[in-house]
Amino acid sequence: MIWFHTPNKVVEIMRRHNISPDRAFGQNFLIDETAMRSIISATKIENSDTVLEIGPGLGVLTKNLAAQAKGVTAIEADSRLLPALEETIKGAKNVEVILKDALKFDLNNLPPYSCFVSNLPYNVANPILRRVLSSGKFKMAVILIQSEVADRLLAKPGTKTYGALTIFCRYYARIRKVRDVSPGCFFPKPKVRSTILRFDMHEGITPDPDLFMLVRQSFKHRRKTLMGNLIKAGYARTTLTKALQGSKTNKLSRAEELSLAEFQALYEALNS
Structure with a gap:
């Protein structure tokens, strides 16, 4: 009742x-x-x-x-x-x-x-x-x-x-x-x-502030490409190019095109 x-x-x-x-x-x-x-x-x-x-x-x-x-x-x-x-x-x-x-x-x-x-x-x-x-x-x-x-x-x-x-x-x-x-x-x-x-x-999940920072930086200017936003955030172009290739992410992609798993792959590539 x-x-x-x-x-x-x-x-x-x-x-x-x-x-x-x-x-x-x-x-x-x-x-x-x-x-x-x-x-x-x-x-x-x-x-x-x-x-x-x-x-x-x-x-x-x-x-x-x-x-x-x-x-x-x-x-x-x-x-x-x-x-x-x-x-x-x-x-x-x-x-x-x-x-x-x-x-x-x-x-x-x-x-x-x-x-x-x-x-x-x-x-x-x-x-x-x-x-x-x-x-x-x-x-x-x-x-x-x-x-x-x-x-x-x-x-x-x-x-x-x-x-x-x-x-x-x-x-x-x-x-x-x-x-x-x-x-x-x-x-x-x-x-x-x-x-x-x-x-x-999800079980066993702990906060990952560095991943979240990457995501926020990627979405800062929605009309910019992912690469454009991250260069503006301070990432070196050569480092980004290598990480995008390593994570199989198109360098012309925008942030809203990436899933959580794809952001995690990019984050791992940037920190490998």
Whole structure:
């Protein structure tokens, strides 16, 4: 049984606690039962699993996760929401709430979790996503995110939306689309559509900042060739020519034409 707030209930709770959605926190509360059911179903969590949630808001998703998981840790930045959040999760003894800005919170201070779940605020989605994926703390994640960002993560090489963020995320996880979520599923309604994504983390992956630097440098000017961007970044032409040949990369290629595996091959050739 999925438990959720109707729009009228959300308004009543916020009025009672004298709070309103704050644009500074990118707050759009999920109020749709079907969307919430899709998130819960995509996690496939069991009663032995532990979950970390960032941005619990009014606590509706938190309460539903707690009903199925061993424990839920919820990190909330907005202290105004705490009374409403505590009211919603009342009786759920397996929920720990941490009042902290997730961007300033060191995930290394937390134990490993089975799953990460979040209705990510649009204004901080990118940096939080990067921190979560690179932390090595999770086996999988289910994230509700702005569709424009989701399209970038799902993009294929050779397309306009394919970029450095695509490669960064695929380095850490296999990503699949669960479903789109319309603006009417939130209160207040955002101006854009959202998408639920599931991330299955690759095992044994550690951050490779030098590879990521190469990727960012390669995408700095999308209209330039890969070779042009990397020469501008400081690589010697002779070194690049040899590495491109060694990795079987066309010297006229642009960054958006290379897959993660091809970037890894080029990186290895540059450092051999």
